[in-house]
Amino acid sequence: MGKTLFDKIWDAHVVHAVNASQEVLYIDRHFIHEVTSPQAFAGLRDRGIGLFRKDQTVATADHNVPTINQHLPIEEPLSRIQVETLTKNCAEFDVNLFGLGHENQGIVHVIGPELGITQPGMTIVCGDSHTSTHGAFGTIAFGIGTSQVEQVFATQTLLVSKPKKMRINIEGQLSEGVLSKDIILYLLAKLTAGGGTGYFIEYAGEAIESLSMEARMTICNMSIEMGARGGLIAPDQKTFDYIQGRDYAPSGQEWTEALAYWKTLKTDSDAEFDLEYTFQASDIEPMVTYGTNPGMGLKVTENIPSGLSSSKQESFSKSLEYMGLQADQPIQGLAIQNVFIGSCTNSRMEDLRIAAKYVQGKKVKEGVRAMIVPGSQQVSKQAIAEGLDKIFTEAGFEFREAGCSACLGMNEDKIPMGEYCVSTSNRNFEGRQGPGARTILASPLTAAAAAIHGKIVDPREN
Structure with a gap:
């Protein structure tokens, strides 16, 4: 029997099977921000250890930052403390930080893809539920809690249970004025905010394939709102074209080798899902x-x-x-x-x-x-x-x-x-x-x- 895209990525990252329900999963990229990282850094400090693989951690300030006069000190006390703490922690533990004033600063789930840090076949985590956004590139990406942030800091792995697999097909073409946000709101209205609980969702079908990478990110972003662990879309030529030439994308021979691997990341025709839905794009309107x-x-x-x-x-x-x-x-x-x-x-x-x-x-x-x-x-x-x-x-x-x-x-x-x-x-x-x-x-x-x-x-x- 064939494998789903999710299985291919997951199985390639299993370090150790603890028992029938739990496995230790290797994490390729760890994004952090100012809200869920302070306690995790404090945990490392208390234990007298550093980051196991600091080069695989990327930090930015996004949640608490003001959106006017960013060149001035932050006025709101709690926000200022959190952003300052992130800056100090990243300096102490030598973490790459895109802080306020940096040309690459921004929302964590925006900068990862635009910088080429997010790449197909990866496992990606962040102390933020909308980490599922990165699934648009054919990754297993999901949010984690603060204690898990510390676990990734210390070991570059996570103890996790493998979710079930769901596929949602959107067939046909979208009507004029209907966007990817309307697709995901339509799915949520049909399947409810709990309809994906316990699953990792693969989005497929003609309408999904026709979307731009930015539109795909919108859909994967809100997979968590369905109760799912995350969502992903198989990478294709649009994915490869989007990544190529970005700051952190591979180049030269590394690009050739990466591309060859990325092209294998698709669900096999005889793979099975635990649950599958099919919807028609023509039924979707502005939502x-x-x-x-x-x-x-x-x-x-x-x-x-x-x-x-x-x-x-x-x-x-x-x-x-x-x-x-x-x-x-x-x-x-x-x-x-x-x-x-x-x-x-x-x-x-x-x-x-x-x-x-x-x-x-x-x-x-x-x-x-x-x-x-x-x-x-x-x-x-x-x-x-x-x-x-x-x-x-x-x-x-x-x-x-x-x-x-x-x-x-x-x-x-x-x-x-x-x-x-x-x-x-x-x-x-x-x-x-x-x-x-x-x-x-x-x-x-x-x-x-x-x-x-x-x-x-x-x-x-x-």
Whole structure:
């Protein structure tokens, strides 16, 4: 029997089988940031040991950084302490750090791919759940806890249980105005926020293969929102073309050898999955969420559901109450006060170009605060070179500096209590963007349209 792509990568990284359910897995790349690394560094210090393979660890500051005046000292005390601690720890343990002011600084899941650090066939971990983003390159990438961060520091391995395997096929071609963010929100609405629990997902099919690398990253990024351990897509010529020539990509003979290996990374035709789904791309429309988990989504043309099964009705009603919405209410036409285009889900050049194309020559609706936050210094520099910053500012957007920003209420870019924010981020939990904030997840195109109209609209018709 053949092997899945997941099996091929996993099996190649097993150092030791502890028992029938647990194995020691070798880790190729370890990304860290300022939030989940301090305790792990402290653990090394207390034990009097260093990093086992420091050259395989890459650090950046992203979660707590301000997105204006990054050249000045951070004003918020906790954020300042966390970023300063990361800087000190990386200096002490000789870790490669892309800190504030560095040309490569940015959101950890943006800079890894754009620098060529992320490569097919790798195992990649980070103390951040959206590490699944890197699966777009044909990697096994997943988030880990702080104690596991210390384990990787000390041994470059992890004690893990192998998840089950799921494949999701999206067949056919997407309609105009439908983006990869709409695909993953559609899948979440169909399979629920728990539909992938216990699985690692491979995305396949004509619609997936037609996507750019940046679009594939968006889908893999939100695999965790389905409860999955992660998600991956088989590498192809688009993958190889994206990586070639980047700062940390192999070159010369190393490139030739790497490419030969990468081309073997595909699921065998006779491989079996524990669970498999097939959906049609033609059924997917622009999507938004209406509730307080990413699985509570609907097409922008639909009404909010009237209810769920009795066992889930209480949480459904509580979610609508928090969001200030009613069952059977159309989602189109809902007035919004904030728009955030950014996060590790949708802050790359493709996302910014899509939004800029829509807003060019238009104006943000009066009373709406709209932010564009590039995912990295490189994205920001390229956007400015293409004049996108001027398009956004002339339309009334704030064009800010690189960081996680309003994806989460962990920095200064919070959404005010009770206000709606159409956000290209990945989570809409209660208080995710600030205490009492109401988050509606959407694609960059749908978010840009909401900013211009001051309400949720179908971007294909406006």
